[in-house]
Amino acid sequence: MAAILERTAEITDDLDLPMPQRPLGKFGWNASVLTLGGVKWDTMRPDDEAIALIHRALELGINTFDTAFIYGKGESERKLGLALEGIRRKVWVETKVIDRTYDGAKEQMETSLTRLKTDYVDLMFVHSVDDEEQYRQIMGPNSVIKAIEEFRAAGHIRHIGVSGHWVKDVQARIIQEYPFEAVLCPVGIINLAYDYSFVDSVLPIARERGMAVLAMKILGAGRAKNARSVEPYFRYTLGQDIDTAVVGVDSIAQLEENVRIAKRAQRAPTDSEIAAILSEAREITQEWDEGEFDYVKGYMNQ
Numbered sequence: 001m002a003a004i005l006e007r008t009a010e011i012t013d014d015l016d017l018p019m020p021q022r023p024l025g026k027f028g029w030n031a032s033v034l035t036l037g038g039v040k041w042d043t044m045r046p047d048d049e050a051i052a053l054i055h056r057a058l059e060l061g062i063n064t065f066d067t068a069f070i071y072g073k074g075e076s077e078r079k080l081g082l083a084l085e086g087i088r089r090k091v092w093v094e095t096k097v098i099d100r101t102y103d104g105a106k107e108q109m110e111t112s113l114t115r116l117k118t119d120y121v122d123l124m125f126v127h128s129v130d131d132e133e134q135y136r137q138i139m140g141p142n143s144v145i146k147a148i149e150e151f152r153a154a155g156h157i158r159h160i161g162v163s164g165h166w167v168k169d170v171q172a173r174i175i176q177e178y179p180f181e182a183v184l185c186p187v188g189i190i191n192l193a194y195d196y197s198f199v200d201s202v203l204p205i206a207r208e209r210g211m212a213v214l215a216m217k218i219l220g221a222g223r224a225k226n227a228r229s230v231e232p233y234f235r236y237t238l239g240q241d242i243d244t245a246v247v248g249v250d251s252i253a254q255l256e257e258n259v260r261i262a263k264r265a266q267r268a269p270t271d272s273e274i275a276a277i278l279s280e281a282r283e284i285t286q287e288w289d290e291g292e293f294d295y296v297k298g299y300m301n302q
């Protein structure tokens with residue numbers, strides 16, 4: 001007891017607190033509540049800085065990393081592979097395959113393993129299933145699913161997941177029709193502000209089926225940088241029924257700020273706090289880029 005008190009007394013910066021972990025689905029992996037997401041630092045930083053950022057994340061207790069075949073035209077996987085040389089087996093690595101065909105998916109997954117300098121990934125997502133057409137391609141014969149199952153049988157993939165950004169009905173349906181083991185979906189307050197959060201529709205189904213739940217869009221793809229503080233945005237997402245929040249950063253300073261927030265004692269915002277943040281969230285997301293705004297404008301003013 002005295003030792004604990006002494007250690008706590010020594011901690012003057014929240015950064016030095018232990019990283020909270022949560023079981024990732026039923027995989028037997030305790031994931032840091034923050035997962036370092038790709039397509040940010042890895043596309044914006046040269047090799048040495050990208051590697052330094054990953055090593056800082058590891059030092060701070062992040063043990064789970066998210067990338068994808070298409071991020072930065074392969075730069076994301078390549079830099080993650082460089083940074084994890086020699087420590088691959090101590091961390092959780094997930095990537096994503098975007099090709100919907102059997103042959104195309106096989107080729108992409110082989111390339112991913114080479115770039116990541118590993119012979120297995122812990123979790124392979126079918127990337128971005130966001131409309132009916134993609135749903136049909138994936139669930140059809142000779143699709144990406146067959147290729148993934150073969151890779152899993154050969155030991156190159158440990159678990160299978162699906163990610164989606166926009167169409168919650170499609171995601172809710174596909175996880176009931178195929179035994180995916182993990183889902184990556186929007187669980188940000190900004191999504192809630194535009195009524196396209198997956199919290200009510202996808203999360204309960206995923207949990208009922210024993211799946212891992214990974215959250216994204218915590219900061220609305222960076223829009224929350226115009227908020228008074230990013231802290232409530234993290235507290236909202238971490239207060240949902242999720243295992244880990246996937247967040248991208250473009251600097252060590254952003255990484256450290258996010259880790260500080262995640263390490264502090266967590267309390268989910270109350271309903272009235274959420275209501276206050278929602279109006280700010282709507283205000284700052286007027287800056288959606290055109291492509292994304294097309295998706296969300298239908299929800300506005302409802």
Ligand SMILES: NC(=O)c1ccc[n+]([C@@H]2O[C@H](COP(=O)([O-])OP(=O)(O)OC[C@H]3O[C@@H](n4cnc5c(N)ncnc54)[C@H](OP(=O)(O)O)[C@@H]3O)[C@@H](O)[C@H]2O)c1
Binds near residue numbers: 039096219221254255
């Ligand atoms: N379908 C999919 O599978 C899919 C799609 C998208 C993303 N993802 C994954 O999810 C991760 C997160 O992506 P997201 O789109 O959901 O983005 P997000 O986490 O909502 O926002 C990340 C962005 O927020 C900004 N940011 C981070 N920390 C900050 C801080 N402390 N203060 C101010 N700004 C801060 C940075 O923007 P700036 O770079 O502008 O500074 C960063 O790039 C990605 O890295 C990726 O791994 C998956």
